[in-house]
Amino acid sequence: MSGWRHPTAGRVNRERPAGFHFDGIALTGFEGDTLASALLASGTRVLGRSFKYHRPRGLWGMGGEEPNAILDVTRDGVTMPNVRATTELLEDGMALSSVNAAPDAAHDRYRLLDRLQRFLPAGFYYKTFMRPGWMTWEPMIRRMAGLGRIDPANCPPADCPRINAQCDLLIIGAGPAGLAAARAAARKGRAVWLVDEAPEPGGSLRWRGGFIDGADWREFVDAVQAEVLAAGGRVLARTTLWGAFDHGLFAAWERRTGLPDVHWRIRAGEVILAAGAIERPLWFANNDLPGVMSAEAALHHLVLYGAVAGRRIVLATGGDASYPVAAALAEAGAEVTLTDIRPEGPDAPEGVRVVRAARLTAARGGREVRCAVIDGEAWEADTVLTSGGYTPSVHLYCQAGGKLDWDDVRDALVPRRGTAPIMVAGAASGSFGLSAALAEGHAAAGGEGPAPRPEGDAPWGVTPMRPDPALPGRQWIDLQNDVTLKDVGLAAREGFTSVEHLKRYTTLGMATDQGRTSNFAGLAAMAALTARSIPETGTTTYRPPFTPVPLAVIAGRRRGALFNPLKRLPLEPEHRAAGARFREYGGWLRPAVYGTGDESTLAVDEARTARQSVGIFDASPLGKIEVIGPGAPELLDFANYVRMSTLRPGRARYGFMLAESGVVYDDGVVLRLAEDRFIVSASSSHVAGVLLRLEDARQDRFDPSRVVLHDVTAHWVTLTVTGPRARDLLDEAEIAVPEMPHMGVAETTEAGHPMRIARVSFTGDLSYEVSVPARHSDDLRNRLDRARGAVGGRWIGLEAVMILRAEKGYILVGKDTDGLTMPHDLGWGAQRERRRDEYLGKRSLFTPEGCREGRRQLVGIAVSDGDAPLAAGAHLVPLDGPRRSLGFVTSSYRSPGLDRPIALALLEDGRARIGDRIGCFHMGEVRAAVVAPACAFDPEGHRLDG
Amino acid sequence: MQRFQCPFCGLRDETEFHFATEAGKSRPEPAEEVTDAEWAAYLHLNDALKGQAREVWVHLTCGEYFLMTRDTLTREVSGSEALPGRAS
Missing domain, CATH: 3.30.1360.120 (Probable tRNA modification gtpase trme; domain 1)
Structure with missing residues (x-):
């Protein structure tokens, strides 16, 4: 119990406390807290158990890089699994529970697994669970490993809108570089979209602060926002730009309170990536103990939420950027010792003890940090903050196809200019420090005049830090997937020296944090072990999503009835009123049977009636492709296995359409209404395909000006009357039927509207397919319905039709x-x-x-x-x-x-x-x-x- | 999501399009004079070029087939034109 809440620091709303539970323990935070800051301030240290060894784990970071603080969050009785505590805002009444722990993080019954670590090296699954077969072991292993639990009650509504958007310039990241770019572009009158994950723009300014162009950073942020809006742009907060896709499409996930999240699909004229950088950890024995945290994150939690990481703090670093962190923590009231690996560095901040040329080699403690070992000497401490330098956030650049170069001076892999259609500015390009970020952002957007200038820019000197295989003890490289430096060594010895092999063999960087804090260290360790340079060792591939995105957001409204919308009959309400039971047939929702009771019995009864007297069924989905023009006969001859040019007007003919492979693609009847006018009755589920094949032949083989195609399937309603008394029924309905033979067709006029009658049979009985424009379908349907009683007819569903045709x-x-x-x-x-x-x-x-x-x-x-x-x-x-x-x-x-x-x-x-x-x-x-x-x-x- | 230029409708999302065939493949005819091997080659052998490729696509929403030149590696579309004799 070491974290605490500073009485005044932070921007949480202290008037609005928010009660919540963690693993059953009642705690209190404030409105404006994240789950992470509320837990940190409450003093809760062990937030979960590690993936493989079930070691206790606590908060590490402040955003999407967080490898440990992953929780199941229950709100209004519904549980959302695997929520990152650092990016989720606290709400009153939330119940949080740790993952991968039973019964809870503090009393995990699998904690003894850590004692077996010698027998659980990298790749032990592949070596150990071969016999009698993986499937035998899998259920047991799945129970012990894995993260949160799926809640069957968690069926979020399909309400996330997907919105397509365009802008002149998309800026990813609203930190100093992004803001400077936005200002420069807005001043040139461009529509800028400024997108950031955080609840407000500002980026690192929000916790590092600063004066820009003589004013507090907040004024700079407000002024830039106003200029962006005035120029027709937009500022999206709490929005994660999670993927770069083909032809410049970017996907963003906007979280909203009280409203469904939004899935943005953005196309931009130009893109500037200003996503900042992520702090690297340090590598020493037991560097995974709860209480070991990122120094940058400690400052973030202090300044934004008043959550202080501990009371006796050791901060181990090799860079100047950690000095303001130590200063802020000391000012807040913590006892801070800063150990710098360099013999020289900035002056000691007030109240901070600085030890130079000192190296942190181990942390000790049972369930959390009790002391830090520095150059062989144990120092009592409840918190160890570390800074091993910064890794530029280049994910989206690489997703867009960009390549990276190793830069010795910046000690980082930085974007190689010109390899992706994205400009990169600020820390994301390895340009650390406020003035560099502002200048690069300004330049990237083609800024005119001077770039925004900070006052008293802090120094940013850094010494490269690397994992040291000679150091005793277990050093964690990947916290989320439990990969140690020894595992990397084992992979190297067993020949998995390519980074892609290293990743798959040890699972390094494959967890839901996507290796933000681990990839660089794994890469550097492998380079050292194999005596290669970092560029020779290479990097792994970056793929979307940048952070885990709920599938409900990606699916949006395309779920349930809207996933693959069914085609509906114009007469559906009338069929429902007549007792029809509906089912999908080839994409159409059609009556299967009418009435109540056993379906197969009903279908047989309906078929029997159709054989004995007459049945009526809705055949509207039957394809109706009009083929019109002097070129129609030759087109149809080519497209059909059976010649249609020899058909006389007023007659119909059954035939097939083949694929070029000779395989039957569709069958159906072709009606010839006039010398130059045919209707192709494609099968109801093949209309689009038949039309496409006809178009292909029309445009690529024949003279397209001599024949046109028109799919009028949805324009006409077709009711088929079939059975020995079919003609009697039509007479009773007072529908005038011209004399015609089997396979005859006629166009008539009925009550002033056009009607088409075809004697075509799909049942073997006398059948009339009666078609009218869809707007007149009620009239036709009512006339047939009124008449059917007199001849003993009934409505029949598709199941009965299936029987009749199969007979x-x-x-x-x-x-x-x-x-x-x-x-x-x-x-x-x-x-x-x-x-x-x-x-x-x-x-x-x-x-x-x-x-x-x-x-x-x-x-x-x-x-x-x-x-x-x-x-x-x-x-x-x-x-x-x-x-x-x-x-x-x-x-x-x-x-x-x-x-x-x-x-x-x-x-x-x-x-x-x-x-x-x-x-x-x-x-x-x-x-x-x-x-x-x-x-x-x-x-x-x-x-x-x- | 790629975007293709329909010569008739302009720039649209790839979901509105279907690939039809590689350009320049003519159907061997008449059937009586085509060997099994020639026919099999027509049906099944494609160049599947890496890099610049000329292909026939159809814009499903307007129903027009057209020629497109694109790089299958970088996915850059360098041109699209109506079929010969078809005004756009």
Whole structure:
């Protein structure tokens, strides 16, 4: 218990206390606190257990780099797992619980694992859990490792808007460099978007402070914001720019209080990355103990929240930037000793004891820091702050394809100019210190006149610090994934010397902090161990997201009903009122059956009625692609397996569209309304694809000025009347039907609006497809509905239609065909033999594959052992001899017309086997069946005429 | 998210487009005179160029096929034009 709340420091609202719980203990923070600052100020040290060894871990940092303080947060009874304590604002009533600890962080029952560390080196999973197999061990390991728990009650609403935006200049990071760039650009009249993760702009100015152009930094920030807004720009706070994508698209996640988060997709004319830098840790024995913290973070928590890291503080550093930190902590009332690895440095701040040329080699303590060992001498301390230099935040530059260069002077990997379409300014480019940041930001935006100037810029001298393999004890490189310097050494000895191999073998840098505090040290350690330079060792790849982003934000509103919106029928309300049960069929929401009760029974009843008297079903999704113009016949001839130019006006013809591979892509009827006007009735789920293939041929093969295509599927409602009394029903409905043969079509006028009637049958019975413009669908529907009683008709759903078509052996492409089925496999071989002209897929029908013996052909299957329908998908096998698959059942129903099960199948040499007995294998059992013609019902087709 | 230039509609997101074919592949005809190998090459062999490539794409929202020249490595689009004989 060492952190404390300073009585006056910080900008939290002390009038508004916020009560919260951590692992069941009641604590209090203030409005404006982050979870991290509230926990720090409350004195809570152990915030979780480490990933592998279950060692106690405490707060390290102040932002997205935080490797330890990851908590499950329960608010209003709903738990959000793995929240970074440093970036989440405290709310009254929150319940926080530690992750990877049982029952809690203070009393973790797996803590003894740390004693076994000798037996748990890097890669021990791969070496140890080989036998009897990983799957045996996985559940146990998953229980012990891993982070937070998923809350099944956590189903956030699909309410995050996704907003596309454009701006002249996108500036990532609103610290000094970003602000200077924003000011310069705004003054040139450019629309600037200034984006920052923090609740307010300012960046490091917020805790390091400073005077700029003679005024307090706050005035500078306010003035820049005003100028940005006046020039038509925007300032987004609490917004994480999390990904750079192709062609200059940037994704940002804006967090809002009381409103859904926003997912921004920003395209900018220019981009300036001013994301700052992240402090590196130091490497010494037990550098993972709770109480070891980033020095920069300690200043951040003190200045912004009044949360002081400890009372007896040792600050170990090699850079000038740590001196103001020590000064601020001493002024706040802590006892501060600063140990500088350099023999010389800035003057000792007031109240700070400075020890020069001193090296921190170990921290000691059980559950938290008790003392720091400096040059062999143990110093009592409750807190150890460290600063090992700064790593520029170059993630987004690299995501955008940028490369890095090693810079000895800055002791960092810095962006190589010109390798990504992004300018980099300030600490992100390795230019540390306030005046450098302001000058670079100003220059990056093409600033005119002098750059903003700070008063009394602090020195920024730094000595490179590296992990030392000669130092005794365990030194942590990656805190979140529990990787030590020894693990890096083991990887080097076992040959995993490439950084990409090091990363995967030891899991270094692969945790949710993405190695912000660890990648550099791992890289430097590997370079030292293999006697290579850092550029020779290389860096790993940076990928989005920059920080973990909730999937709910990325998914936005595209969830549930809006994920893949269904197409709806204009008559859906009427069908619902008639008791229809709806289901998706090929992207359309359509009636499956009408009424209540068992669905298959209802479907069979509906099919029986349609066979005995008449059924009406909504066939509106049936494709209606108009093909218009003098070039229409030749286009359709090319696009179809069956010639359509020979069709007479007023007639319809069934055909197939093939892919160039010769495989059946779609089937359907083509109607010819006039010499130069056709309608292609593509299958309801294939309309877009058929249209695209027709367009391809139209534009790339024919004269597009001679033929146009127009998809009017959604413009027309089609109701199909089918059954022996279909004509009676239409008469009863007083719909005038011109005399026409089977496969005839006519355009008429009914009550002043256009109507199209086609005698096309998908059921084998006399059928009329009656189409009217969608706005007149009520009238048509009501007339048919009123008339059906007189002829004993009823509405039937798609399930009944499926039965009726299967009885006739009519196929559904994609269900009764697969990716190998050619038209001659379906019994349509005549055109293949006869046609001399070119058509889509033609040549493929004559390849060795197309001519092969033993192709799977469409057949029917009759069951000879009882009443149960066969399982769709069941394999057909020989009844005698070695078992192998000869094909499979594609459709299977109980036929009301025949009062027995029927099935369609694709079967090797199927037509030659008609009459043969065959086995039907399903779930280990073989049923005896007989191969039959595909058409089981009314094979002579008498019923087509009613 | 890439952006492509439709010669008819302008710059649009890649989700509005479909790749059709590599440019300059002509369909071997008549079928009776095309060998199995020629046909297989037409169907299956693509250059899949690394670097500058000329391709036919379709802008789904307007339905127009067009020619696009782009770098498959850097993803830079250097030009798009209507099919020969098609005004844009």
